Amino acid sequence: MIYTSLTGLSRHVIKELLAARVRTVEIRSPNNFIAIYDHQPGDRLFVTDSSAMDVVPGTTGLITTIKALQIITHRTIQSGEYYYEERESQAARLQLQLVGVGRVRRITSIEPGTPLTLDVDEVRYCGAR
Structure with a gap:
């Protein structure tokens, strides 16, 4: 099945999601922010600790x-005697629920400025390699 991917999440977050089955994450990375911007609650995502450039067929992750x-x-506002500076940044808070474990079959889209989309197989058993 084709999924949009969130890449580069910490292994700690992945382990907590596996243990608790529900986890809230804050997305600040531009690549991941673009990936979830058009999604709605109920949509599925593939989550991995690998960076976008390191995702290859066989990469494992979680389907959420x-x-x-x-x-x-x-x-954020900073000011001093001679300056006033204001900065804004956007982020997204996602509450993710674990569906299962997945393995990348193939990369379907890796265009700059667009979400990384992957063809992912759900792993329902432990396979020896």
Whole structure:
């Protein structure tokens, strides 16, 4: 099945998602932010700790469902005697629920500025290699 991928998540987050089955993450990476921007609760994502450039056929990760999605804006203000600086950045908070474990069959799209989409097989058993 074809999934949009979130890449480069920490192994700690992956382990917590496996243990608790539900985990809220904050996405700040531009690649991952673009990937989830058009998604809604109920959509499925493939989540891996590999970076986007390191994803190859055979890469493993988790298949998840978005339970909640919130786009937030962080505003930071710095000022001094001679300057005033204001910065804004956007992030997304996702509550993910574990569906299962998956393995990449093939990369379907890796265009710059678009989400990384992958053809992923759900792994339902332990296979010896």
